[in-house]
Amino acid sequence: MRTKRLAVPYLIWMVIFTIIPLGIVLYFAFTDSVSHAFTLENIIRISNYMPVFINSIWLALISSLLCIVIGYPVAYYIAGRSPAMQRFLYMLIMLPMCISFLLRTMAWVSLLDDTGIINGFIRTLGLKPLPLIRNNGAVILGMVYNYLPYMIMPLYTVLIKMDRRLIEAAQDLGCDSVQVFQRVIFPLSIPGILSGFTMVFVPAVSTFYISQKLGSSGTTLIGDVIESQFKAAYNPNLGAALSLVLMILVFICIGITNKFSDNDEEVVTI
Amino acid sequence: MKTFNRVFTILVLIFLYVPMLVLVVASFNNGTDPAVFKSFTLKNYRSLFSDSVLLPLLINSVIIAVLSAIISTVLGTMAALGIHSMGPKLRSATMAVTNIPLTNPEIVTGVSLALLFAFIGTTLKINNILGFFTLLIAHVTFNLPYVILSVMPKLYQMDPDLREAALDLGCTPIQAFFKVVIHEIMPGIISGAMMAFTMSLDDFVISYFVYGATFVTLPVEIYNYTKKPLQPKIYALFTLMFIIILLMMVAMNILQARDLRLSKERKMALNADRRKAV
Amino acid sequence: MKKIFCILLCSAMILTSAPLPAEADNGYINVYNWGQYISDGTDDYIDINAAFTKATGIKVNYMTFDSNESLYTKLKTGGSTYDVLFPSDYMIAKLIEENMLAELDFSNIPNYRYIDEAYKNQAFDPENLYSVPYTWGTVGVIYNDKYVDEEDIGSWDLLWNEKYSGKILMFDNPRDAFAIAESLLGFDINTEYPADLRASAQKLLEQKPLVQAYVMDQIYDKMEREEAWIAPYYAGDFMMMVEENEHLQYYFPKEGFNLFIDAMVVPRNAQNKAGAEAYINFLCDPAISGENMDYLGYSTPETEAKQYMDEETANSPIAYPSQEVLANGGSFLNLDVSANQEMDALWLQVKTMGSLDSYGHVNGFEIWAMALLFVGLAVYLTAHRIRRRRRIAQRCAKWKT
Numbered sequence: 001m002r003t004k005r006l007a008v009p010y011l012i013w014m015v016i017f018t019i020i021p022l023g024i025v026l027y028f029a030f031t032d033s034v035s036h037a038f039t040l041e042n043i044i045r046i047s048n049y050m051p052v053f054i055n056s057i058w059l060a061l062i063s064s065l066l067c068i069v070i071g072y073p074v075a076y077y078i079a080g081r082s083p084a085m086q087r088f089l090y091m092l093i094m095l096p097m098c099i100s101f102l103l104r105t106m107a108w109v110s111l112l113d114d115t116g117i118i119n120g121f122i123r124t125l126g127l128k129p130l131p132l133i134r135n136n137g138a139v140i141l142g143m144v145y146n147y148l149p150y151m152i153m154p155l156y157t158v159l160i161k162m163d164r165r166l167i168e169a170a171q172d173l174g175c176d177s178v179q180v181f182q183r184v185i186f187p188l189s190i191p192g193i194l195s196g197f198t199m200v201f202v203p204a205v206s207t208f209y210i211s212q213k214l215g216s217s218g219t220t221l222i223g224d225v226i227e228s229q230f231k232a233a234y235n236p237n238l239g240a241a242l243s244l245v246l247m248i249l250v251f252i253c254i255g256i257t258n259k260f261s262d263n264d265e266e267v268v269t270i
Numbered sequence: 271m272k273t274f275n276r277v278f279t280i281l282v283l284i285f286l287y288v289p290m291l292v293l294v295v296a297s298f299n300n301g302t303d304p305a306v307f308k309s310f311t312l313k314n315y316r317s318l319f320s321d322s323v324l325l326p327l328l329i330n331s332v333i334i335a336v337l338s339a340i341i342s343t344v345l346g347t348m349a350a351l352g353i354h355s356m357g358p359k360l361r362s363a364t365m366a367v368t369n370i371p372l373t374n375p376e377i378v379t380g381v382s383l384a385l386l387f388a389f390i391g392t393t394l395k396i397n398n399i400l401g402f403f404t405l406l407i408a409h410v411t412f413n414l415p416y417v418i419l420s421v422m423p424k425l426y427q428m429d430p431d432l433r434e435a436a437l438d439l440g441c442t443p444i445q446a447f448f449k450v451v452i453h454e455i456m457p458g459i460i461s462g463a464m465m466a467f468t469m470s471l472d473d474f475v476i477s478y479f480v481y482g483a484t485f486v487t488l489p490v491e492i493y494n495y496t497k498k499p500l501q502p503k504i505y506a507l508f509t510l511m512f513i514i515i516l517l518m519m520v521a522m523n524i525l526q527a528r529d530l531r532l533s534k535e536r537k538m539a540l541n542a543d544r545r546k547a548v
Numbered sequence: 549m550k551k552i553f554c555i556l557l558c559s560a561m562i563l564t565s566a567p568l569p570a571e572a573d574n575g576y577i578n579v580y581n582w583g584q585y586i587s588d589g590t591d592d593y594i595d596i597n598a599a600f601t602k603a604t605g606i607k608v609n610y611m612t613f614d615s616n617e618s619l620y621t622k623l624k625t626g627g628s629t630y631d632v633l634f635p636s637d638y639m640i641a642k643l644i645e646e647n648m649l650a651e652l653d654f655s656n657i658p659n660y661r662y663i664d665e666a667y668k669n670q671a672f673d674p675e676n677l678y679s680v681p682y683t684w685g686t687v688g689v690i691y692n693d694k695y696v697d698e699e700d701i702g703s704w705d706l707l708w709n710e711k712y713s714g715k716i717l718m719f720d721n722p723r724d725a726f727a728i729a730e731s732l733l734g735f736d737i738n739t740e741y742p743a744d745l746r747a748s749a750q751k752l753l754e755q756k757p758l759v760q761a762y763v764m765d766q767i768y769d770k771m772e773r774e775e776a777w778i779a780p781y782y783a784g785d786f787m788m789m790v791e792e793n794e795h796l797q798y799y800f801p802k803e804g805f806n807l808f809i810d811a812m813v814v815p816r817n818a819q820n821k822a823g824a825e826a827y828i829n830f831l832c833d834p835a836i837s838g839e840n841m842d843y844l845g846y847s848t849p850e851t852e853a854k855q856y857m858d859e860e861t862a863n864s865p866i867a868y869p870s871q872e873v874l875a876n877g878g879s880f881l882n883l884d885v886s887a888n889q890e891m892d893a894l895w896l897q898v899k900t901m902g903s904l905d906s907y908g909h910v911n912g913f914e915i916w917a918m919a920l921l922f923v924g925l926a927v928y929l930t931a932h933r934i935r936r937r938r939r940i941a942q943r944c945a946k947w948k949t
Binding site for chain 2: 006007013018076077091097100102107108116117145149158191192195199206222247254
């Protein structure tokens with residue numbers, strides 16, 4: 001079959017606009033910002049930033065897991081409705097993403113601030129205001145909020161296409177609903193989970209706007225550091241080196257996840 | 271279990287819509303701070319319509335979003351089909367490439383693309399290479415992985431025998447492809463296209479580096495408002511956008527539902543005819 | 549389904565047929581300014597770009613940036629040409645140093661004569677060949693007199709006062725933040741000595757536990773809403789904030805402060821230099837400058853323009869402080885690259901952790917939790933796979949028999 005060739009335009013596109021820019025990043029990572037000579041110093045300096053790396057990966061991981069836990073029941077519920085209802089609910093999930101991410105994050109700031117909307121409400125009830133903003137929790141909330149639709153979409157897509165006869169067969173063979181879920185539905189939706197995981201984890205790990213607006217100085221993420229190298233510090237070389245390492249770490253993370261999932265059930269990423 | 275899921279879904283929807291509500295309310299607020307509602311006003315809408323900057327930028331954003339969504343959906347679906355029929359080695363290599371734009375922090379993608387464009391510009395002696403086309407190319411580039419990631423799972427779910435069946439029933443390979451394969455993966459294509467559209471409507475970091483002196487999009491402009499608070503007319507703009515997109519989606523839904531009903535009726539009529547004939 | 553595509557396609561076609569920004573024969577200029585840094589017709593103020601096009605027939609492609617550094621990155625990357633830029637003092641010095649600016653033809657800018665002598669020939673452009681001042685202003689301390697005692701004010705040390713812990717805001721950019729610490733410690737605000745920078749970072753680190761947040765534009769909301777009581781910021785922005793909350797006050801710290809000038813320059817590769825100079829000239833028109841500054845809140849470098857301004861602003865001792873006060877201000881100069889990098893690295897350390905010797909501490913809990921997560925996942929998936937294999941094997945065995 002010649003369908004393989006359909007990927008050719010895509011591959012050409014990716015070589016020009018992804019591989020070559022990646023080469024530029026590599027060049028930056030191994031040169032000095034002032035003299036442009038070859039150096040390993042950028043890579044060596046990265047070990048300083050290990051805590052920031054770990055913190056970013058940790059927060060992104062928590063957010064992706066939360067997205068799975070929150071997104072799965074929603075996708076499952078949507079997939080079980082009538083087609084008209086499905087479309088309606090799907091639209092409702094998609095709609096917020098059409099509105100500027102910057103504005104939505106700003107809206108969360110005014111909701112969560114110490115003198116913000118939620119705390120204002122709490123105060124009128126005569127209770128003590130809660131520390132809702134400028135902590136890890138707020139950053140995770142921001143990530144989950146922004147990336148949840150990316151989890152729900154692939155899950156939903158997988159769930160609606162699932163062969164309902166398999167479920168019926170399992171029920172006929174005496175599985176109760178928990179068993180059906182555990183043995184049939186969940187394993188069959190793993191490609192969707194992995195797709196969603198990649199779509200949530202990867203942007204979350206390199207985000208910077210969320211942590212600047214919702215986090216405190218303690219929740220500086222690797223995205224913030226990279227951004228400041230390009231903008232404030234005139235050191236794109238260190239920024240490139242950092243993002244290179246980030247990329248490798250992410251690839252390792254996704255690779256591990258995929259390694260352990262079923263090989264015979266073709267896996268989506270990497 | 272079902273009630274739990276229903277309640278849960280409603281809660282999640284509330285979670286997704288609370289900030290929207292804040293923005294909508296802020297657009298009617300006579301003050302700049304969305305957390306403090308002073309009094310009801312329509313002046314933000316008035317100043318939005320007399321504004322000469324924001325509306326053209328919004329049109330720019332929509333143009334880029336629609337075009338990049340179309341291009342990346344076509345390219346991405348083709349790519350997904352291609353990747354699906356590749357051998358495991360080639361496939362994992364291609365998927366690794368697919369993940370690069372996702373993994374690279376946006377700012378790095380932005381700068382490296384801008385450097386590439388600038389290099390092409392100097393080789394081709396184009397002074398102002400950055401602009402509409404570079405924005406479009408950049409948007410297609412970061413949209414592609416999202417399209418592929420939403421189409422691929424559908425391809426794996428598809429029963430490969432379906433195509434064979436169609437061929438056996440007398441379809442040409444091209445007919446079989448469009449009537450069966452594309453039909454089967456359509457939900458994935460649509461969700462990929464929508465994701466591409468929203469991603470590109472919303473992008474500011476990559477756009478920031480590849481926009482030129484003549485063409486820019488709305489989120490970039492908003493991102494640049496760092497020194498001063500947002501003007502409330504921006505909330506008005508997004509409230510309007512929200513309503514327009516909502517109406518568009520509802521209209522699409524209704525059209526789709528009608529299509530479905532018509533085709534069902536047609537099928538039923540066909541069946542009835544057949545029965546009569548028998 | 550087809551209809552949807554039809555709709556999408558049609559809307560795309562309609563939209564693309566909408567007029568794109570004109571790419572005419574030198575009848576346009578590309579302007580690159582800060583976001584929200586010109587009167588654009590909001591709230592019945594003048595729409596300057598439209599007025600310029602009406603007066604001269606030259607179209608304006610108006611683009612914005614968010615920081616001097618972004619502007620620099622954009623220019624350095626290349627690929628686009630601009631005609632008029634609005635960088636701040638130290639960035640102008642950097643651009644001049646790197647030979648990126650064109651010398652202006654002042655015969656095309658007759659309104660330059662309205663610029664006060666005090667703002668000409670500044671250190672960043674000593675012979676005034678490249679730049680024409682647009683706005684200027686000071687960085688001082690904004691505080692809320694409802695909460696802050698009068699006896700505590702006067703110095704930068706208010707930002708270090710433990711009495712107001714948690715109610716203090718700080719700049720979220722290294723240059724401005726370091727300038728404050730340097731002023732307080734008696735260093736020059738343009739110091740490049742690593743030891744000075746380190747001492748300043750140490751000072752900022754001492755302040756960190758008291759700081760509610762490192763912010764820029766959010767200062768407005770937080771100060772107006774009284775979520776925070778003390779913040780360093782630009783005088784022009786204070787003029788806007790005080791309209792929303794009359795309890796806000798402003799003072800010039802006695803140790804000295806930053807006096808900034810944002811000026812208009814023309815890059816070397818501009819494609820319409822004459823148009824750019826016409827634009828600069830237009831903005832220097834006292835009537836235009838007056839109305840523009842009324843909208844912006846920042847100070848005009850033209851005494852002549854004050855007659856067109858709101859009287860209260862024009863006579864404000866905060867927007868236009870006396871010469872004695874101004875003598876205490878100093879402007880930023882360009883730092884060399886290594887000092888910049890050093891400052892940024894220190895700033896990151898200040899923001900992320902509690903000492904200057906490392907970039908934060910590795911959180912043991914996080915590592916263990918992540919490791920546990922991976923192991924758990926691995927065990928589950930492996931077990932799942934084994935079970936599945938066994939089942940398949942059983943089925944095969946059954947089938948064979």
